[in-house]
Amino acid sequence: MSQTVDRALSILPLLAQGPADLGQVADRLGVHKSTALRLLRTLHEHGLVYRQQDQRYRLGARLFALAQEAVENLDVREIAHPHLAALNNECGHTVHLAVYEENEVEVLYIDKVESRYPVRMYSRIGKPVAITVAAVAKLLLADLPEAERRTIAEKLDYPTYTSRSTPNAAAFLKELALVREQGWATDLGGHEESINCVAAPVRGADGRVVAAMSVSAPNVVVTAEELLTLLPLVRRTADAISREYSGNTPPKEARA
Amino acid sequence: MSQTVDRALSILPLLAQGPADLGQVADRLGVHKSTALRLLRTLHEHGLVYRQQDQRYRLGARLFALAQEAVENLDVREIAHPHLAALNNECGHTVHLAVYEENEVEVLYIDKVESRYPVRMYSRIGKPVAITVAAVAKLLLADLPEAERRTIAEKLDYPTYTSRSTPNAAAFLKELALVREQGWATDLGGHEESINCVAAPVRGADGRVVAAMSVSAPNVVVTAEELLTLLPLVRRTADAISREYSGNTPPKEARA
DNA sequence: CGTCAAGTTGCAGCATGTGCAACGACCATT
DNA sequence: AATGGTCGTTGCACATGCTGCAACTTGACG
Known part of the structure; x- marks a missing residue:
């Protein structure tokens, strides 16, 4: 229902398959690199995505903590x-x-x-x-x-x-x-x-x-x-x- | 960096504290109910949020699956x-x-x-x-x-x-x-x-x-x-x- | 039956996200 | 050392799609 959020969330399962760099994310989302960058940055600020040293992105540890709390509910x-x-x-x-x-x-x-x-x-x-x-x-x-x-x-x-x-x-x-x-x-x-x-x-x-x-x-x-x-x-x-x-x-x- | 995504992601830690209804989410985000509704719907479609029978929202099982895949990487x-x-x-x-x-x-x-x-x-x-x-x-x-x-x-x-x-x-x-x-x-x-x-x-x-x-x-x-x-x-x-x-x-x- | 609360929908306006193009950093290659 | 190429980053003008409002629906309660 919300395009921006929809795109951002689509990144998560994508990264779950393994680390990916900016270009790959942009391609698989079908958006411009700059768009993907902004989405990734937002995800990063919330800790859902982590940037490793080779600058590729992967899922972040915060996801863990959330899943942990989810299961406790x-x-x-x-x-x-x-x-x-x-x-x-x-x-x-x-x-x-x-x-x-x-x-x-x-x-x-x-x-x-x-x-x-x-x-x-x-x-x-x-x-x-x-x-x-x-x-x-x-x-x-x-x-x-x-x-x-x-x-x-x-x-x-x-x-x-x-x-x-x-x-x-x-x-x-x-x-x-x-x-x-x-x-x-x-x-x-x-x-x-x-x-x-x-x-x-x-x-x-x-x-x-x-x-x-x-x-x-x-x-x-x-x-x-x-x-x-x-x-x-x-x-x-x-x-x-x-x-x-x-x-x-x-x-x-x-x-x- | 992206307002919409930022707001949507802010819902997750909020729900991690326990189930909440639409009004509560809207209040704590500081946005109109209809806005909160659209964000929650998007989260729901991605399985990150689950709607229980009393219509309150809680974190969804998909978070699990994601964290699971993340940990394996x-x-x-x-x-x-x-x-x-x-x-x-x-x-x-x-x-x-x-x-x-x-x-x-x-x-x-x-x-x-x-x-x-x-x-x-x-x-x-x-x-x-x-x-x-x-x-x-x-x-x-x-x-x-x-x-x-x-x-x-x-x-x-x-x-x-x-x-x-x-x-x-x-x-x-x-x-x-x-x-x-x-x-x-x-x-x-x-x-x-x-x-x-x-x-x-x-x-x-x-x-x-x-x-x-x-x-x-x-x-x-x-x-x-x-x-x-x-x-x-x-x-x-x-x-x-x-x-x-x-x-x-x-x-x-x-x-x- | 009427009132109230909570969720939902459609819409007009404009804030916000978008893609483009240009820049800079880095690497590999010659 | 110089050059070409790739990849991430930035600023900007445009219009997309997000926002809040107000009206409608639904259900609970007395």
Whole structure:
């Protein structure tokens, strides 16, 4: 809606792919160098962009601080974390929490608990999920009104990660209908051949799905059948989170 | 430099303090509601801002994704991490990595390895460091040209966290001179009474300090004297990171 | 049913952002 | 050392697109 701001903000994802110099930024924005310069300067003053010694620009550290504060405002995550950790403790597998935000066509992981190497745990948080195959993505999209589901399904690409990846919009919509009905979802080798997931939804007080959680494990550790036996446990955990989340309905300033 | 973008970006730190509605945003920006609306809409389209059901705005998940990609491009962190983990493995204490970015008056932790509860490890990453007392902050600031050091020292506040906190600009500058000369730094109960740290700098190819790392431990585990015996180990680790970081001098597209 | 508060829209005026062209700094090449 | 080229930077005239106003819509409350 605002051209100037729109252009300025378009620089951020551009720089996220790697450092770029003034000329490159101007080219990819389709504006004059002097225009790009002014935009970059403004971003720089706010610390969102950093200029390294070779004069190329990259994303700045302030972005960090903001993202940090943003996540602290996500109450679902805060409430869910102990439950995720407990679940991980019980079954030993990787546990994910993901959300979908309206007009984005992305589902993002916002938390992850890994069994083996907890040190690297946050390496994937914030990364977009493979939206057409991931169990958590199916749950989040399945909850949308049908019209919206259809619109999105047609906008998406359907990459063939494996032979079991969702092939097209029709198949995806069918899968969403199934997921919506049964209240849980799976991804059996649809993203990586040897990885399976089971997932369950977290619901707010109004019954709408606000987040989704999943347990993932490679074939070599447990078979798909074995993983499915964890479904009741996963659903129980998700329900517990839902209860706690919608119980404290006013999540802010609630001091009984 | 660009009024519109400047205003739009000012909304972000404002929302970082917590959700706000249109009127509040307009007030705090000092602009008309319709102007604020257009800015917020633009931010929303880029996913930096999210509109919750009560129509109030908050920071969006896209910030995450961006910060995530940004951190992956921060090569220091990538190179340093295995060294930090090894050091942690050897001594068992908490290990930090921090950077300082030019025109900000902030030092930020960009990595952390904790001994006891690695699961919560990233909770502090991205948070600003207590700049007047932290050992890593001293190292990063001590490397700046004298004029800049003085300017910054005078801009800072000197909160009295404990009786041993740096009291004022003069004391801080003196400490920076010492740190600069000896090439390492400590914080002995300056931030929290019972916590001590020793830190060493990571240098780039040109010799400038690009990051700083520290080992922290509470009094009850090891005394300050015992912690100081780790200094050689810390310095060796930092030097190893420096070598690796400046060795692969062209960190991008370097395929021999 | 009426009042009030908060969000939204269309519009006229002009502040502000835009692209151009010229300048300066730096590097590589001869 | 001189020259040509690339890239970042600056000042300026123009008109684009941003701004604030005022009127309209929506929803909550009594």
